[in-house]
C-alpha cells in the first residue's frame with residue numbers, strides 16, 4: 001500500500017460509481033426469464049452466446065443520457081469522485097477504443113463516446129474522474145477470463161498484452177487526468193501480471209490511485225467486499241466500500257429493493273467513522289436515465305452530506321465508543337467530536353465521554369446548544385446536550401461538540 005491516497009482519496013470520503021453497459025438493454029431479463037443474479041452478469045448467468053450478446057449494441061441508443069446532468073447531480077449529492085465502467089466483464093468498451101472495435105462508438109447507433117462526456121463533465125464540475133476496468137474477466141474476448149467457466153485453454157497473457165494494455169494506454173493518454181483506476185475480479189492474475197498493469201498505469205499517470213482489486217496486494221488501498229463494511233475502525237490502510245442502492249449494479253427493471261436514505265446515510269457515516277470511503281453505485285437504464293427512485297433517495301442523502309460537510313470530508317478515523325447507540329454515529333476532527341443524530345431526540349445523553357466540551361452547536365446552521373456535565377450512577381463521565389425544541393421530532397442532523405482535547409476521550413465502561 002502506498003501513501004498516494006493521502007493526496008485526496010482519504011479526504012474526499014464519498015464517490016459515485018456508475019455501472020453502465022450493454023446489459024442495461026436486457027435490464028435483468030433474457031428470453032422472458034428474469035435473472036436471479038446481479039444484472040450486469042446476465043451474459044454469464046444465462047450463458048448467452050457472444051454473437052447474440054453482441055447484437056445488443058444495435059439497440060443501444062441512450063437518447064436521454066446527459067453526462068452534464070449526472071455529474072452535476074453527483075456534485076449536489078456531495079460526491080467528490082466518480083468511477084465509470086469503461087469496460088465491464090461483458091468486454092464492451094463505453095468509449096472510442098482504437099485497440100478494440102467492440103465499443104460504443106463503433107458498434108451502436110448512438111455512436112458517441114460516453115467516457116469522454118463524463119470525463120469532460122467531471123472536469124467542468126471539479127469532480128475527480130476515475131475509471132473502472134475489468135482487467136481479467138472479458139466474456140467477449142476469446143482469451144479473456146470468465147468466472148464459472150473453464151479458462152484452461154485461454155491465453156490470458158495474450159489477452160493482457162493485446163487488449164488490456166493497449167486499452168489502458170489509450171484511457172490514460174486520451175482522457176485527461178484519471179484520478180483513480182478501479183480494477184476488479186483479478187481471478188488467476190499472477191503477481192507479475194498485476195505488477196505489469198500497475199507499472200503501466202503509473203508510468204502514464206503516476207498520481208493515479210489503483211484499487212485493491214488489481215489483486216496480489218498491489219493496490220494503493222483496500223476495496224472491501226461489495227456492500228461489506230469492517231465492523232471496527234480500520235486505519236492500517238486506506239479503504240473503500242463499494243455499495244449498491246438496490247441489489248444490483250447494472251440496471252434491472254425488476255430490482256426495486258431500494259435502500260432507504262436513512263440506511264445509506266448510516267452506511268456512509270459508519271464508513272467514514274471507521275476510516276474508509278463509500279463509493280455508491282447508480283445503474284442508468286438503456287436510455288441513460290438514473291431510475292427516479294434512486295434519484296429521490298440520493299437527493300435525501302445529498303442534503304445530509306451538504307448540510308453537514310464539515311463533519312464528513314477530511315475527518316479522521318474515530319475510536320470505538322463503548323456503548324451501542326442506535327440513534328447516533330460519531331465522526332471527528334481535531335478538537336471537534338461530531339454526533340450525527342439519526343433518530344428523533346429532545347436531549348442527547350452521552351456516557352463515558354471524558355472530554356471537556358467548550359461549545360456545542362448544530363452543524364447545519366451553527367446554532368448553539370446547552371451542555372451540562374454530570375456523573376453516571378457509577379461515577380463515569382456524562383454529558384447532556386439540550387436540543388432546540390424545533391429538532392425534537394427531526395432525525396438526520398449533526399451536533400458538534402468542541403472539546404479542549406484534540407481527540408475524543410472515550411472512557412472504558
Ligand code: FHN
Nearest residue numbers: 038040041184185226242249
Ligand atoms: O463482478 C463485479 C460486479 O459486477 C460489480 O462490478 C462489483 C462492484 O464492486 N464488482 C464485481 C464483484 O465484486
